[in-house]
Amino acid sequence: MSSRRTTDRERRESLSYETVDLGVLVIGAGAAGARTAIELVERGVAPEELLVIGKRSHGDAHTTWARGGINGALGTHDPVDDWTVHAADTINEGHFLNDPAKVETVTRRMPDLLRELDGWGMPFSRTDENEIDQRYFGAQSFRRTAFAGDHTGESLLQTLIGRAQELSVPYRENVFVTRLLTDDDWVLGAAGYDMETGEFLLFEADVVVLAAGGYTSLYHRHSSRDDENTGDGPALAYQAGAQLMDVEFVQFHPTGMVGARYGDEWDGRLVTEAVRGEGGRLFNSDGERFMERYSPGQMELDARDVVARAIAREIDEGRGTDAGGVYLDISHRDRSFIQDRLPRMYERFAELGVDMATDPVEVAPTAHYGMGGVVVDETGETDIDGLYAIGETMAGVHGANRLGGNSLAETIAFGAVAGEAIAGRLARRHDSERGERTVLHDRAAIHFADLDRLVRSDGSYDPAALMDELRDLLWAHAGILRDEESLSVGLDELAAIRRRASDLAVDGPTSRSFEFVMNLAFALDVAEALLRGAAMRTESRGAHARTDYPDRDEDWQRNIRMTRDAVGAMRLETTPVAAPSDDVQAALDAGYELDYHQLE
Ligand SMILES: Cc1cc2nc3c(=O)[nH]c(=O)nc-3n(C[C@H](O)[C@H](O)[C@H](O)COP(=O)(O)OP(=O)(O)OC[C@H]3O[C@@H](n4cnc5c(N)ncnc54)[C@H](O)[C@@H]3O)c2cc1C
Numbered sequence: 001m002s003s004r005r006t007t008d009r010e011r012r013e014s015l016s017y018e019t020v021d022l023g024v025l026v027i028g029a030g031a032a033g034a035r036t037a038i039e040l041v042e043r044g045v046a047p048e049e050l051l052v053i054g055k056r057s058h059g060d061a062h063t064t065w066a067r068g069g070i071n072g073a074l075g076t077h078d079p080v081d082d083w084t085v086h087a088a089d090t091i092n093e094g095h096f097l098n099d100p101a102k103v104e105t106v107t108r109r110m111p112d113l114l115r116e117l118d119g120w121g122m123p124f125s126r127t128d129e130n131e132i133d134q135r136y137f138g139a140q141s142f143r144r145t146a147f148a149g150d151h152t153g154e155s156l157l158q159t160l161i162g163r164a165q166e167l168s169v170p171y172r173e174n175v176f177v178t179r180l181l182t183d184d185d186w187v188l189g190a191a192g193y194d195m196e197t198g199e200f201l202l203f204e205a206d207v208v209v210l211a212a213g214g215y216t217s218l219y220h221r222h223s224s225r226d227d228e229n230t231g232d233g234p235a236l237a238y239q240a241g242a243q244l245m246d247v248e249f250v251q252f253h254p255t256g257m258v259g260a261r262y263g264d265e266w267d268g269r270l271v272t273e274a275v276r277g278e279g280g281r282l283f284n285s286d287g288e289r290f291m292e293r294y295s296p297g298q299m300e301l302d303a304r305d306v307v308a309r310a311i312a313r314e315i316d317e318g319r320g321t322d323a324g325g326v327y328l329d330i331s332h333r334d335r336s337f338i339q340d341r342l343p344r345m346y347e348r349f350a351e352l353g354v355d356m357a358t359d360p361v362e363v364a365p366t367a368h369y370g371m372g373g374v375v376v377d378e379t380g381e382t383d384i385d386g387l388y389a390i391g392e393t394m395a396g397v398h399g400a401n402r403l404g405g406n407s408l409a410e411t412i413a414f415g416a417v418a419g420e421a422i423a424g425r426l427a428r429r430h431d432s433e434r435g436e437r438t439v440l441h442d443r444a445a446i447h448f449a450d451l452d453r454l455v456r457s458d459g460s461y462d463p464a465a466l467m468d469e470l471r472d473l474l475w476a477h478a479g480i481l482r483d484e485e486s487l488s489v490g491l492d493e494l495a496a497i498r499r500r501a502s503d504l505a506v507d508g509p510t511s512r513s514f515e516f517v518m519n520l521a522f523a524l525d526v527a528e529a530l531l532r533g534a535a536m537r538t539e540s541r542g543a544h545a546r547t548d549y550p551d552r553d554e555d556w557q558r559n560i561r562m563t564r565d566a567v568g569a570m571r572l573e574t575t576p577v578a579a580p581s582d583d584v585q586a587a588l589d590a591g592y593e594l595d596y597h598q599l600e
Contacts, residue, residue, distance in 0.1 A: 015448050017200035023049030023426055025190055025203045027177050028211030028233070030054075030061035031153070031411035032391025034160035034169075036209050039419020041167040045426055051203070052164075053175040055195065055227070059161055062213055062228040063411070066153025067272070069137065069145035070408035072110030076127060076134045081142035083107040088587035090406060091580060093139045093303075094371075094399020095542040096557055097246065100580035101378055102396040106406070106413040113412050114146050122159040123148045137404040138273065139303055141592035145405040150272075150344060156408060175201060177232070178451065178518055180208060180240040180387065181443045187240070187387040188440040191447050198509025200451065202444045204437070206429060207386045207422050210237055210374065211415070214392035215247075215526045219367035220475035221256055221268040227515065229370075233393030235522035237374040238529070242382040244562040245395040247372035247526065248533030251402050251543045252480050254307035256366025258325035262352050268366040271328060271345060276300040278341050280330040282311065283360065284319035290326075305401055305543050308365040312480040321362050329360035365480055369407060371398040371543065372533070375561060380418035388422065390414040395559075400542025455514060459503035463516035466504075470497055470523055478527075478534050483548040487535040494531060498524050528570055529562040536560055536572055 024040060026033045029052050037052050054061060073086040086107040091098050118124055118132060125133040125147055137145040148155035164171075177192035181202075189204040212233030216222045222229070238244050255275070259267025276282075282300050284290050294310040295302040311326050320326055330338060335357035339346050342356070349356050374382055374389035376396065381388050391411040398406065477490025501520055507513045537560060539553035540546050558574040565571050580588065 015200065015445065015452055017202050017444065017448055019202045019204060020051065022051050022189075022203060022205040024051075024207045024209065024422060025205040026050065026052040026209045026211060027190060027236075028052075028054060028061070028209075028213065028391065028393070029056075029058065029171060029173075030063035030211060030213060030391060031156055031160060031408060032393075032415045033061075033209065033211035034157065034164055035412050035415025036211060036390065036419045036422075037169045038160065038163050038167060039416050040423050041169055043420060043423035045423050047168040047170060049426070050169065052169060052171045053177070053203075054171075054173055055176055057173045058171050059157060061157060062224050063157045063408070064154040065224060066156070066408055067150045069135065069147035069152050069405045070114070070156065070412070071137070071140070071145050071403070071405035072114040072409060073107065073142075073144050074111050074114060074132060074134060074146065076131050076143070078142035078144070081144055083111065084583045084587035085141055085590075085592055086110070086144060087580070087584045088590070088592065089140050090397070090403050091399065091584070091588065093401050093403040093542075095401060095552070096399065097249075097541065097559060097577055098399035099396035100578055100584060104581060104584060105378065105417060106397055106409050109413045109416065110409050113416060117156070117159055117412070120159050120163045123155050125149055139403055140405075153408065176515065176518060177212070177236065179447050180210075180236050181440055181447070182240050182384055182387075183439045185241065185383065186385045188443070191444050193451065193509060195515070196510065198455075200448045202441070204440055206426065207388065209380075209418060209422070210387065210389040210393050211391045211411075212236065212393050214370040214373065215530075216250065216367040216370050218471060218474055218523050218527055218530075219250070219479070220471040221259070221364065222367040223253055223256060223268050223270050227519070229392070230519045231522045231526035232519070233389065234373050234529075235525045237382055237384075237387065237389050237393070238525055238562070238564055240384060240387065241564060242384050242387065242389070243375040244529050245372055245375045245559050246399070246533070247370070247529040247562060248478075248537055248560065249371035249398075249400050249543045250367055250478075250530070251304060251369040251371065252308040252312075252365040253368035254304055254311055254365050255328060255363040258321075258323050258362040258364050260323035261321075261325065261362045266352070270366070270368075271361060271363050272342070273304075275328060275330055275342060275345060276307075278330065278337075279333055280328050281332075282307075283327040283329060284314045285321050285326075286319055288319070290314050290319070303401075304404075305545070308480055309545055311363070311365055315364060316481070320364075323362055325362035325364040327360035328363045330356055331358050331360065333357075369398075369402050371395070371400065371402055372529070378417075379421035380414050381421065388418045390418050400544060454504070454517060455506055455509045457504055457506050459505050461500045461504050463501075463504050463506070463513050463520050466497055466501055467516050467520050467523065470494070470520070470527055473497070474527055474530065478531050480545060482534050482544070482546050484535065484546075487531055490531050491528070491535070494524065494527055525570075532570060532572055533560045533562065
């Protein structure tokens with residue numbers, strides 16, 4: 001009998017993988033990815049040149065969870081509203097850290113893009129005159145949030161999918177992208193695997209669009225599902241050499257359900273702001289209506305960050321409930337009123353054994369939206385040639401705090417803008433521009449060999465448990481209230497998790513544990529960017545509240561960018577914010593009264 005060791009090189013050469021050759025790969029099948037694909041085909045890109053992929057089944061992206069609405073200054077009820085006021089509201093709510101050019105792109109384009117969606121059959125709620133209805137959202141000067149009942153995100157995605165199917169846009173589900181492949185500063189494609197078969201996949205593409213969502217599921221309590229918003233988009237871009245920005249800014253929604261009271265599967269799910277909009281009052285465990293101390297003018301209807309911080313303080317200072325929340329009570333309203341105005345909430349809590357007409361519900365802040373993401377130019381392209389990042393994956397539109405209804409708007413506007421730019425680029429393409437194929441296959445083979453080793457690894461740590469640890473860490477050390485000491489402890493603990501993450505136990509290529517390994521690799525980088533950014537920003541601004549630096553510092557009107565250096569370490573630098581255009585500055589100077597009175 002003879003034996004010989006298999007070398008890494010031989011293993012690499014023996015690994016098989018499917019190769020898919022494309023003009024454009026769109027990673028992400030939420031609103032942003034779908035809208036990009038539509039624009040590409042409408043501008044003449046052949047459907048067979050493109051592929052949209054997602055981790056879940058078709059139509060089940062995170063976008064479907066959006067309920068409240070999508071912004072665009074149509075002026076249905078308030079004709080004085082226009083895109084400049086929308087831009088001014090966005091910049092005010094973003095505490096002057098937004099990229100004004102990107103804000104302008106979204107706000108200028110949205111009225112036409114909403115009408116276009118209407119033409120594609122989006123079931124917008126309508127006025128008696130059959131116009132697209134619009135309602136108030138928090139911190140908006142006018143009614144400019146269009147909506148489809150309380151299922152706006154679901155209807156939006158269905159409308160986009162319907163349009164994409166008319167245009168024969170191809171889609172492949174259950175694909176997990178694990179790495180972007182580049183040559184110098186040029187994207188060559190992406191590597192990943194089929195989550196059902198475990199087969200490795202190589203996508204060879206001239207252009208890659210990252211529309212892979214955000215990073216709020218990296219918090220212990222969050223408002224999306226556990227396996228989405230895990231930071232894949234920002235981390236894939238960062239690991240490929242693109243820059244991140246504003247990652248320290250995380251919007252906490254004040255009223256998430258409390259898992260210890262209603263069950264883990266409900267933890268963090270939103271209790272709509274409409275409960276407060278319809279008169280709901282917040283009480284601590286001493287029976288005190290505590291918003292009197294924090295915001296005697298606006299009370300429960302103040303902006304999200306103000307109410308979230310107030311609730312967090314009550315809980316931190318020992319005036320929370322045993323389950324770790326506070327009470328939200330609307331029982332002073334008639335049962336019929338609650339059933340009429342808050343039907344879904346009433347039903348949900350009734351199923352959980354709580355009668356909102358007689359009893360309060362328990363709520364606590366929940367991580368809801370990450371304002372940061374990938375640095376892109378005005379067309380959505382990153383520093384890497386041919387790599388675009390759009391939707392919740394990109395940075396720039398929201399600044400230090402997001403205006404409700406603007407994230408769906410961002411997906412649609414930047415989907416259209418990026419699609420337009422990419423279609424133009426493909427029309428000008430020369431074959432000689434394509435990167436070297438052998439480089440792509442060499443890089444893919446090395447990556448697949450790493451994945452292959454990982455899939456069969458029999459280490460000491462459970463990746464799901466480490467992911468939970470990381471979620472607890474961010475909650476504890478980079479939550480609603482932050483300070484230098486706690487952030488520094490958080491960074492040390494993160495380094496310890498990173499060390500353990502090199503010794504993982506995995507159950508095979510189609511196992512949940514393999515997914516967790518991938519999620520963890522992404523999460524560690526995004527968490528590091530978040531903690532470092534939060535430690536560097538020695539001020540309080542928007543969603544970033546430092547107890548040791550409680551005031552806004554005008555010298556800090558700068559964005560923090562995170563880059564991976566040649567040896568893999570994270571480098572931070574700051575860049576100044578550009579000035580708004582004269583039109584937007586005029587709207588800012590006009591000082592429209594922000595209206596906090598109706599929240600969804
Ligand atoms: C409860 C809730 C309510 C909200 N309500 C509103 C609202 O009323 N108005 C508003 O404007 N915004 C709202 N938002 C925010 C808004 O829903 C999102 O910002 C928006 O839908 C993001 O869309 P997207 O296309 O960028 O990403 P997503 O919809 O998150 O789609 C990401 C896609 O990328 C895929 N993907 C991710 N990682 C990978 C990978 N590694 N490999 C392959 N595919 C991958 C996913 O499978 C998915 O298809 C809400 C958010 C939540 C959580």
